[in-house]
Amino acid sequence: MAAAELRAAGLIVFRRKRFTGPFEYLLLQTSYGRHHWTPPKGHVDPGESDIQTALRETEEESGLKESSLNVVKDVRKTLNYEVRGKPKIVIYWLAELRDYNTPIRLSHEHQEYRWVSVDSACRLLHDTTGQALREVDEELKNIAKFYTETY
Numbered sequence: 001m002a003a004a005e006l007r008a009a010g011l012i013v014f015r016r017k018r019f020t021g022p023f024e025y026l027l028l029q030t031s032y033g034r035h036h037w038t039p040p041k042g043h044v045d046p047g048e049s050d051i052q053t054a055l056r057e058t059e060e061e062s063g064l065k066e067s068s069l070n071v072v073k074d075v076r077k078t079l080n081y082e083v084r085g086k087p088k089i090v091i092y093w094l095a096e097l098r099d100y101n102t103p104i105r106l107s108h109e110h111q112e113y114r115w116v117s118v119d120s121a122c123r124l125l126h127d128t129t130g131q132a133l134r135e136v137d138e139e140l141k142n143i144a145k146f147y148t149e150t151y
């Protein structure tokens with residue numbers, strides 16, 4: 001029988017100091033295991049939709065509530081990898097932090113957070129997560145370029 005699939009969802013949270021400034025991404029480092037880094041995310045509970053999980057886990061793990069974010073529901077990245085022999089799927093939406101200075105409040109699950117550039121993020125993340133972040137960063141840069149050239 002095939003191993004049951006693990007399912008998780010989260011948010012790729014970014015912020016910018018100025019309209020034309022560089023994008024900074026929020027990464028969290030686990031306080032368990034090998035202390036790996038990911039954006040905020042977690043397991044989808046029974047009866048929950050993926051986006052509900054993404055919002056709940058982001059608030060639990062970083063203290064950021066939906067009201068402090070602009071969630072871009074049409075930009076979505078799906079990752080597939082294996083954890084201890086079981087297939088895992090992780091779905092991330094993109095979300096902008098409204099107020100650059102909003103503080104981060106970690107839970108016991110994480111020991112450190114960083115706001116980092118896409119290049120620094122890719123040095124901390126697993127390859128496929130880094131690749132998803134690069135794609136998101138390209139999309140954001142294209143949107144920013146369009147607005148800078150148009151207005």
Ligand SMILES: Nc1ncnc2c1ncn2[C@@H]1O[C@H](COP(=O)(O)OP(=O)(O)OP(=O)(O)OP(=O)(O)OC[C@H]2O[C@@H](n3cnc4c(N)ncnc43)[C@H](O)[C@@H]2O)[C@@H](O)[C@H]1O
Binds near residue numbers: 030032041
């Ligand atoms: N080793 C451990 N010791 C003690 N408690 C533990 C534990 N692992 C989990 N827990 C418990 O599980 C809870 C986490 O639950 P949740 O917070 O609900 O779920 P999660 O983010 O999906 O968990 P996890 O950190 O395991 O997932 P990830 O896929 O990033 O990571 C799972 C594995 O996949 C790897 N991984 C992450 N992203 C990857 C990618 N893109 N490609 C390949 N591998 C990747 C990670 O390095 C890691 O090895 C914690 O509260 C903790 O209590």
